[in-house]
Amino acid sequence: MNYSINLFGYHVDCKLNVEEDRLQLDIAEEDQKSLKQYLIRVLPKYGREASQTSTLDELVKLAIDAEKTMEGHMSEPKLKLPYEFQPEIKEKLIEAAALQDMSATQLLIRIIERKYQEVMG
Template structure:
C-alpha cells in the first residue's frame, strides 16, 4: 500500500508492507536518495557534522538523536528563493505544494533534486 510519511520533517513516499502480523515500510531508492540529501542539508542546523558521503544509517541515527533532544520534529531551514514567477505559475506551485502538505520552496527543492538525480544518474 502506498503511503506518505513524515520523516524528520520531510514527506516521503513509501510502501507499507504487511506480512502476517508484521508491519514494515519500504522506501523506494529515489526517495531514499532524496531523504539522504535532505538530511545532509538539514542536520548541520542541529549541530551534527555530516557530509554527502555519510551513510544513510548514520544520518538516520543523528536525526533520531536530534529529534529526541528537540522533543519535536526537525524542520528544513526556510529559504526565500530569489526568483520571480509569473502569477499563474506561482499559483500552480503553491497549489501543488499544498496538496503535498509542504511549502512551495520545499516542492521546488524536491523537483530540483529529482531532476538532478535523473540527469546525474544517466551520466554515471
C-alpha cells in the same frame, strides 16, 4: 498502499505493506537518495556533522539523536527564493504542494533534488 510520511521534516513517498500484523515500510531508492541529501543539508543546523560520504544509516541515526535532544521535530530550512514566478506557475506550485501536505518551497526543493539525482545519478 502508497503513503507519504514525514521523516525528520522531509516528506517521503513510500509503500506500506501489512502482512500477518507486521508493518513494513518500503522507500524507493530515488527517495532514499533525496532523503540523504536533505539530511546532509539539514543536520548541521542541529549541531550534527554530516558529509557526502556519510551513509544513510549514519544520517538517520544522527537525525534520530537530534530529534531526541530537542523539543519537537526537525524541519526543512526556510528559503527565500531569489526570483519570482509567473502568477499562474506560482498558483500551480502552491496547489500541488497543498495536495501533498507540504509547502511550495519544500515541493520545489523536492523537484529540484529529483531532477538533480536524475541528471547526476
